[in-house]
Amino acid sequence: MTDTDPWLVVGLGNPGPEYAANRHNVGFMVADLLAERMGGRFKAHKARAQVVEGRIGAPGPGSRRVVVAKPLSFMNLSGGPTTALRDFYKVPLANIIAVHDELDIDFGALRLKLGGGDNGHNGLKSITKSLGADYHRVRFGIGRPPGRMPVADFVLKDFSSVERKELDYFVDRAADAVEALVADGLERAQSTYNT
Numbered sequence: 001m002t003d004t005d006p007w008l009v010v011g012l013g014n015p016g017p018e019y020a021a022n023r024h025n026v027g028f029m030v031a032d033l034l035a036e037r038m039g040g041r042f043k044a045h046k047a048r049a050q051v052v053e054g055r056i057g058a059p060g061p062g063s064r065r066v067v068v069a070k071p072l073s074f075m076n077l078s079g080g081p082t083t084a085l086r087d088f089y090k091v092p093l094a095n096i097i098a099v100h101d102e103l104d105i106d107f108g109a110l111r112l113k114l115g116g117g118d119n120g121h122n123g124l125k126s127i128t129k130s131l132g133a134d135y136h137r138v139r140f141g142i143g144r145p146p147g148r149m150p151v152a153d154f155v156l157k158d159f160s161s162v163e164r165k166e167l168d169y170f171v172d173r174a175a176d177a178v179e180a181l182v183a184d185g186l187e188r189a190q191s192t193y194n195t
Contacts, residue, residue, distance in 0.1 A: 006065040007056070007182050008091040009034060010082050012100040012123040014156075015072045023142045024075060024155040026171070027099040027123075030140070033175045034068045047084030048072050057183040064182050067091070076122035079130030086131065096135040097178060098127055101155060105141030107163055108170040109195040110177055113137050114186055120151075136181060140174050 011031025012024075019025050035042060038054030045051045049069045057063035067089050071081035078098075086096060094114070100123055105111055115134045118124035127135065145154030159167055173193070180189035 004065070005092050005095055006067060006089050007095045007097065008082075008085055008089060009066060009068045009097045009099065009178055009182075010078065010085070010127070011068070011070050012075060012078055012098060013070065014075050015070070019156070021158040022156050023101050023159055026101045026140045026142065026174075028070050029167075029171045030099045030138070030174045030178065031068050031070050033171055034066075034178060037175065037179075038066070038068070040068075042070065045069070045085065045088075047081045047088060049081040049085060051085070056179050062183070066182060076126055078123040079126035079128075082127050083130040093131060093134050094136075096131070097138060097181060098124060098135060099138045099140065099174065099178060100124060101142045102139035103142060103144055103151065103155075105139060105143075107141055107143040108166060108173075109141035110170075110174055110193050111137075111139040111141075112177060112181060112186060112190050112194055113139070136186065138174060138177055138181065140170070 011027035013028030035052040040052035040054045042050035042052050049071045052068045055063040056066045069085055071078045073081055114136050118128055145151055177193040
């Protein structure tokens with residue numbers, strides 16, 4: 001792995017307008033904001049994904065080449081497009097970041113880590129099956145479902161009106177965390193953003 005190797009940031013979600021504001025789609029929301037910050041527009045890629053290519057970090061030798069992607073497969077098939085993009089852009093496994101919703105963390109809290117299990121998350125399960133577990137994760141807390149609501153119903157519901165008031169702030173912070181992970185490495189990013 002060298003400083004010239006590209007990074008691949010995969011925002012996890014489900015394609016289509018009916019899913020756009022779901023809790024499960026927070027990875028897409030972060031990817032959209034990163035693309036906007038890089039001044040790019042998503043384009044269709046043969047890997048069944050939308051991609052934006054750009055740079056993260058201060059201009060000059062410190063900036064890193066980054067591909068931000070939104071798989072167009074459904075969440076539980078995210079591994080296929082992620083693997084195809086890794087192969088196409090020749091991205092080392094340690095330079096892949098999956099941005100995803102996380103039930104076991106309070107709403108809006110972030111945790112950055114390298115490797116680990118999938119915690120029942122079908123998007124991670126699919127990527128790990130395709131690539132192995134040693135990629136980075138930016139885990140965006142969505143909290144647990146209220147009462148006895150099934151998890152599948154909860155993640156496929158839109159954020160509540162109360163959550164929506166703070167959502168932009170937390171998505172912004174998650175995009176900052178991805179940029180810090182790429183520019184400064186995991187430990188420094190964790191010390192700033194893990195809550």
